Amino acid sequence: MIKETHMRPFFAGEAPQLQLLTQLDTQATVVTVTALARTLGWDRNTVSRQLQDLQAALAPFAPAVQLNWDARGVHYWRRGDFNLGTVVSTLVRQSYAGQIFEDLMSATSPSLIAFGLRIHLSESTVRRSLRQVTKTLRAYGVTVATRAWQLQGPEPAIRYLLFQYTWNTYGTVSWPFKTPVSVVRRTLTLTLARLGVTLAASDRLKATFWLGVSQDRQHLGHHLADETQWVTDLIMTELLPAEQWWQRDSFVEAHRSEVAPRLAAWQRALPPLTATAATALVAGLTRSLVWQHRFNDAPLLVGGDQLLAVRRQQPTFQRAQRRLQAAGLWPQEAYGQLRAEQLLRHCWPQLVTPPTVTVVLAVDAAPVDRQAFQRQLQHRYAEQWRVKMTTDTAHADLVVTNYNVTTTRPVLYLNLPVTLGDWQRLDTWFAQLVQG
Incomplete structure (x- = not known):
């Protein structure tokens, strides 16, 4: 969805086929024409006509993406490594802007x-x-x-x-x-x-x-x-993963004098930190400082990946946040709060250890999409769960796949890259896990 958010201002509206494709790509199962008409606010004839147009538009991309329908409903399938961005330019025209x-x-x-x-x-x-x-x-x-x-x-x-x-x-x-x-x-x-x-x-x-x-x-x-x-x-x-970044002592040392006052203020506000947490906090403050120097504009810190972050809800995190607010270290601006949250997350794993959830990823997709999804999955739910990837289907907490699999474990069927609908289903599953 980040792609659409950034891309659509530069395209002329949304073609009906694009609306239909977006809806189909969020569906987990076969969907009826009536259900599509109700969701899109169209009549059945319009849906049928747009399905025919969309099927013709997708034909050059077969077998990577396929669309058919019969008495049971509309059948849509996309191969895991096929990026829908390839199709968008054929469905919409670029605006003058x-x-x-x-x-x-x-x-x-x-x-x-x-x-x-x-x-x-x-x-x-x-x-x-x-x-x-x-x-x-x-x-x-x-x-x-x-x-x-x-x-x-x-x-x-x-x-x-x-x-x-x-x-x-x-x-x-x-x-x-x-x-x-x-x-x-x-x-x-x-x-x-x-x-x-x-x-x-x-x-x-x-x-x-x-x-x-x-x-x-x-x-x-x-x-x-x-x-x-x-x-x-x-x-x-x-771009460098935090676990590698923390080990770059020379890089941290080069900015130590600038970071020291901020570090002291944060340490006074937070509960006592372990040595590992303190090291992580130093790295986080240094990383933020260097970024700010390079871009010289705090709103630019709000990047696409960071916008996917979900605010932590655990009491321990909230208490730490209140301490920072009381010490005047919690910014008022939304982008500043996001940066502060990023810093607090550096030491959060040392304040509380979340329970582990094991996930099997059995998806036919390009390696780059698989790696990106694993990282997104782990980051998205890091507040409440330590998501661990495994190949042990028999004992996994969740199996994510686009194959037909036989297992007694919970299964979610999706393709990569994931859609907004896929994330909503994952959010629902993890929310139910919390309630359970």
Whole structure:
């Protein structure tokens, strides 16, 4: 759903087929035409007509995604490694606002008027669409310089914006940058070797998009004072798993003097911490400080992955939060609170150990999607459960699969990447586990 949230402002409305596809992709079982009509607010004839159109639109993507219907209802199936983003561009047309943004991103046209001439739009139409672009960019601290016809704002903020757009629009579907992907991958490999760190496949893919943004911007003449250090800090603060990050003593040491006052304030406010928890808190404060230095704009800390985080509800966490509030360390702004929660989570595992839930993931999907789902699953429910992946189906607490399996254990059927409906079903299952 993050993809849709970021992508839809740059597309012209929602085509009926896209609405229908989104609904089908959230269904766990066969659904009747009547049920679809009720959910979508259409009549049965409209549903039948749109099903025919959608079936024709999906035909080129078979057998990765299939749609059929019979007397029992509508049968929809998507292979686990097939990204629906591949289909979206065939179901909707990019709005003028989207075309403006991509033109600015690639610096294709030298001026507003030249852009209008290129896609056969009047200047007044371009300016009306530009207002929509400006409204979207404002949240990132970026504007459009209409005379120069380019993005304007702090360079780190522009790069953050471009990453969010390209990652959430194209993701694993295609490579949207002018810099060849082979060049970016080679740069990333050398960078990781220099830092002596490893990244999961999903994080490596994110890193290539970050580097793609950075190298395209440099080719356009937009540079930072220290590109190498910026990439280093980006990997260390945004992509490196916390368990690896905490071990980077030299990186923490370089910022110790800046972190010390904040650390002392947090330690005074929190209950006594174990040595491990204190180390984690130092790492978290350092990580936040470096991120803030690099992007120089706190709202940018609210990234897509962080928006998936669910606030902790355990009494121990709430007591710690109240202590920080009483000490004046809990920000008033929503984005600041999110950052504070992230920091508190660094030491949370040492304040209380959640019970373990074992999950079998038996899904036919690409490795990058499997790894991403495992990380999301563990992070999403980390507040209440320690989610442990296992292959022992006979004793697992939950089996997640898109196969026909025979087991006495609870089973949830879903494909990867997961949909909003899939997460809702997982949330329901974990909520019932709490009640049980």
